[in-house]
Amino acid sequence: MxxxxxxxxxxxxxxxxxxxxxxxxxxxxxxxxxxxxxxxxxxxxxxxxxxxxxxxxxxxxxxxxxxxxxxxxxxxxxxxxxxxxxxxxxxxxxxxxxxxxxxxxxxxxxxxxxxxxxxEAVAGTGARIADTRKTTPGLRALEKHAVRCGGGVNHRFGLDDAILIKDNHVVVCGGVVEAVTAARAHVGHLMKIELEVDGLDQFDQALTMVAEGRGPDVIMLDNFNNADLAEAVRRRGDQRVVLEASGGVNLTTVRGIAETGVDVISVGALTHSAxxxxxxxxxx
CATH class of the missing domain: 3.90.1170.20 (Quinolinate phosphoribosyl transferase, N-terminal domain)
Structure with missing residues (x-):
């Protein structure tokens, strides 16, 4: 409760x-x-x-x-x-x-x-369904609780409990490597870092950093098609980084996304369109 x-x-x-x-x-x-x-x-x-x-x-x-x-x-x-x-x-x-x-x-x-x-749409794939911060102002705690009641998991609650480096952060920082390096230098060992990438070229840069022990904990694959999602999963191999698919997810597409092997699928519609x-x- x-x-x-x-x-x-x-x-x-x-x-x-x-x-x-x-x-x-x-x-x-x-x-x-x-x-x-x-x-x-x-x-x-x-x-x-x-x-x-x-x-x-x-x-x-x-x-x-x-x-x-x-x-x-x-x-x-x-x-x-x-x-x-x-x-x-x-x-x-x-x-x-x-x-x-x-x-x-x-x-x-x-x-x-x-x-x-x-x-239920992704049952048996191993993928988990997560919410986003696209919640009704003032109702976030209640709506994120409702997501858990439905069997989903919560993404970050706000701007203060996890680092999420998005495309605009990358642009201002000068690139993926620079943004992740700055984030790592700023936070302690308990703060998770997620990096949003918009293509396999950025994904490869992030994956190299993961292999070197200085990369993000989670890589968000933003608006990737299913073929590129599956390729990212293949390239990740057994490296310890969570792969999250995001963007354009609906009940028609979510099963195919899950079957690519990603770990998490974040769905803004859970709260902004229910x-x-x-x-x-x-x-x-």
Whole structure:
């Protein structure tokens, strides 16, 4: 489970945005002050669960005495019609919190479900599916958690936890060798270095550095065709460097990319293009 401390600021910001300056005027006008209600969060489509903690955290923020029963856990697959959670709470509070809970739950389940589709598409190849930093601002920790729920792995979380030398860094530094050498001189032994290359000529330069013990830990093969990906894998041989394929990956192409023998396939679409999963709320 994702720590509550990472979710609560998102919940509180979303509730504040929704409640605005005057609170839920509809609930205040229509719902008796003492009314309570029971409701179910139910899936309208099949999918993979992620972010179920958003339900109790959103509801309890407005009704600390609410009762919430979670029926499934993050990472579980479910069919259409599955009940994900049941709530009994103050009616005004619950009706004010429901959209925040549904927005986050649908978004995160959508990311987990799409990720699971990619993971299943490469099953048996040995390749792992990874996310990118192409996340919704403010939701990165939640969306990357959803990727893990779907069976994927996380790339770096931000600019501070790994060095990723991209094409523009290489240009400014004056070349692949210069960029990697500068990075190695700057960081300690625990910081990983990844280098993006855009062709086999740059790949060979990086591979020479790896053989000399001064190269990157990971080489990203950016927008390589499958033939060049397979050639890079062949040239790598048994040298200890991770090969990551990136660029233009979709559910139609990902299996062929995986079959070239790369270790990791990073897919921005997991977070920037995942459709929201349809989850409804039904009072009973």
């Amino acid at each position: 994702l720590p509550d401390a990472l979710i609560l600021p998102v919940i509180r910001a979303a509730l504040a945005e929704d409640l605005g300056r005057a609170g839920d005027v509809t609930a205040a006008a229509c719902i008796p002050e003492s009314a309570r209600m029971r409701a179910r969060f139910a899936a309208r489509k099949p999918g993979v669960l992620a972010g179920i903690a958003c339900v109790p955290l959103a509801v309890l923020e407005l009704d600390p005495k609410a009762s919430i029963a979670l029926k499934l856990k993050d990472g579980d697959a479910f069919e259409a019609g599955a009940v994900l959670a049941e709530v009994e709470a103050d009616a005004r509070a619950f009706l004010s919190a429901e959209r925040t809970a549904l927005n986050l739950l649908g978004r995160l389940c959508g990311v987990a479900t799409l990720t699971r589709s990619y993971v 459709p929201v999963l349809d989850i409804g709320l039904d009072a009973f």
